[in-house]
Amino acid sequence: MxxxxxxxxxxxxxxxxxxxxxxxxxxxxxxxxxxxxxxxxxxxxxxxxxxxxxxxxxxxxxxxxxxxxxxxxxxxxxxxxxxxxxxxxxxxxxxxxxxxxxxxxxxxxxxxxxxxxxxxxxxxxxxxxxxxxxxxxxxxxxxxxxxxxxxxxxxxxxxxxxxxxxxxxxxxxxxxxxxxxxxxxxxxxxxxxxxxxxxxxxxxxxxxxxxxxxxxxxxxxxxxxxxxxxxxxxxxxHGRLDDVIITGALKVSATRVSDVIQAVPGVEQALVLGIRSEEWGTAVAAAIVGDVDAELIRQAVHVELGAHAVPKSIVTLDALPLLPGGKPDRRTIHTLLERA
Known part of the structure; x- marks a missing residue:
């Protein structure tokens, strides 16, 4: 073991x-x-x-x-x-x-x-x-x-x-x-x-x-x-201290973005992370489980949190990768978002 x-x-x-x-x-x-x-x-x-x-x-x-x-x-x-x-x-x-x-x-x-x-x-x-x-x-x-x-x-x-x-x-x-x-x-x-x-x-x-x-x-x-x-x-x-994503010099709470996304009908789970971006330094990205149009997600985040918090990349998964203890495997999910 x-x-x-x-x-x-x-x-x-x-x-x-x-x-x-x-x-x-x-x-x-x-x-x-x-x-x-x-x-x-x-x-x-x-x-x-x-x-x-x-x-x-x-x-x-x-x-x-x-x-x-x-x-x-x-x-x-x-x-x-x-x-x-x-x-x-x-x-x-x-x-x-x-x-x-x-x-x-x-x-x-x-x-x-x-x-x-x-x-x-x-x-x-x-x-x-x-x-x-x-x-x-x-x-x-x-x-x-x-x-x-x-x-x-x-x-x-x-x-x-x-x-x-x-x-x-x-x-x-x-x-x-x-x-x-x-x-x-x-x-x-x-x-x-x-x-x-x-x-x-x-x-x-x-x-x-x-x-x-x-x-x-x-x-x-x-x-x-x-x-x-x-x-x-x-x-x-409020979430992890590294939960704050600084994108284009503006601060975004990944937890707040995730909460907004999970309130969209059809979304079952969501995990929001920051990924490398030449344009923004760090870009907001989201991995979701569910059946929903990505544009609806972007609209919901835009209305609730503003344009700077809208995910630049959205990946739909059948299930979030998990660690043996049941927690989301953030490192694997980050890699999937970086490759998208």
């Missing part, structure tokens, strides 16, 4: 697991998670969901979202059910696995692409079993307005999560930090503090010192994300 959860010589007895980051935009880092951090995350999740129950595992366990399903089950004393992913993630495989759950209280963790597949022409049985979950954690990537709306229309109990390997997975649920987790916005960049923080990166002391910093007597993880923290502690994540 690549990027092992266990294996090798752990740096000290307090480290329970070494989890690889997704590597969606670069080389994966090996994150050291302690027993105490994993326990704090599991207990925080139980408090946020106001229950413990049986979990359905649909994600690889060598990524933090999948590994945490096992950790939460361990602390809850429940038996998780593992979905058969030998043929990839399919609605039928999910339906078969969800039908095997026996506990009264049931949870699962999905990435947006998985939920999108489940809600595309679903069978009545798939919908029945989705509605049976007391909570469906949705994270790993922005869900998008259209997917959120579709999930609400089907009465699904979706909980949008924000977090990363360095925070033992999701540490903010529906904009509210888990118990014991604190977020700050420093010059627009989010920092996360609390017992859920990793001990650092394996064999990378310099990077650990750079990303895990001390301030006001507390340890913080410096994220790559822009966001705001309200006076009540609630968090709004």
């Amino acid at each position: 690549p990027d092992q959860v266990f294996g090798g010589e752990l740096p000290n007895d307090e480290i329970a697991a070494i989890i690889s980051t997704s590597g969606s935009t670069g080389t994966p880092k090996q994150t050291m998670l302690s027993v105490d951090a994993l326990a704090a995350s599991a207990m925080g999740t139980a408090l946020a969901l106001q229950a413990e129950g049986q979990w359905l595992l649909t994600l690889p366990v060598h990524y933090v979202a999948g590994f945490q399903v096992l950790v939460r089950s361990l602390y809850a004393g429940t038996q998780p059910w593992v979905m058969d992913t030998s043929g990839g993630f399919t609605p039928q495989a999910f339906t078969d696995a969800a039908g095997e759950l026996t506990d009264r209280v049931r949870f699962t963790s999905l990435v947006p692409t998985q939920l999108h597949r489940l809600l595309t022409d679903p069978t009545p049985e798939t919908l029945r079993l989705l509605r049976r979950f007391d909570a469906i954690l949705l994270g790993g990537a922005p869900a998008g307005a259209s997917l959120r709306s579709l999930a609400r229309s089907q009465d699904l109990k979706i909980v949008e999560t924000y977090g990363m390997s360095e925070t033992c997975g999701g540490c903010v649920y529906d904009g509210t930090p888990l118990d014991g987790v604190e977020l700050r916005s420093v010059e627009g960049r989010l920092r996360i503090g609390g017992a859920v923080l990793a001990d650092g990166y394996l064999d990378a002391p310099g990077l650990t010192e750079e990303r895990f910093v001390f301030n006001s007597g507390q340890r913080w993880f410096v994220t790559d994300d822009a966001g705001d923290v309200a006076t009540d502690g609630s968090v709004t994540v």
Whole structure:
């Protein structure tokens, strides 16, 4: 199994697991998670969901979202059910696995692409079993307005999560930090503090010192994300700091362009990136899944955000390329857009 959860010589007895980051935009880092951090995350999740129950595992366990399903089950004393992913993630495989759950209280963790597949022409049985979950954690990537709306229309109990390997997975649920987790916005960049923080990166002391910093007597993880923290502690994540595309000396938010595109009827998914351009320096480009005329997309973006935000290149795909953990493979998608 690549990027092992266990294996090798752990740096000290307090480290329970070494989890690889997704590597969606670069080389994966090996994150050291302690027993105490994993326990704090599991207990925080139980408090946020106001229950413990049986979990359905649909994600690889060598990524933090999948590994945490096992950790939460361990602390809850429940038996998780593992979905058969030998043929990839399919609605039928999910339906078969969800039908095997026996506990009264049931949870699962999905990435947006998985939920999108489940809600595309679903069978009545798939919908029945989705509605049976007391909570469906949705994270790993922005869900998008259209997917959120579709999930609400089907009465699904979706909980949008924000977090990363360095925070033992999701540490903010529906904009509210888990118990014991604190977020700050420093010059627009989010920092996360609390017992859920990793001990650092394996064999990378310099990077650990750079990303895990001390301030006001507390340890913080410096994220790559822009966001705001309200006076009540609630968090709004605006997207990655490198989400801003500077095209023709004007700034464009890739997240905002993506949201506008995903609101266009016929668009199922969209990912917006900046690509090299001799004329603009960097040009806005979009990869979409769906059946819609590219000119309608350009018109929608023009009306909502202005001419400078209109994608110069639009590529239609059958599906977004994904990393093993279920996140969009931004590097592969960038290459496809560059070649278009």
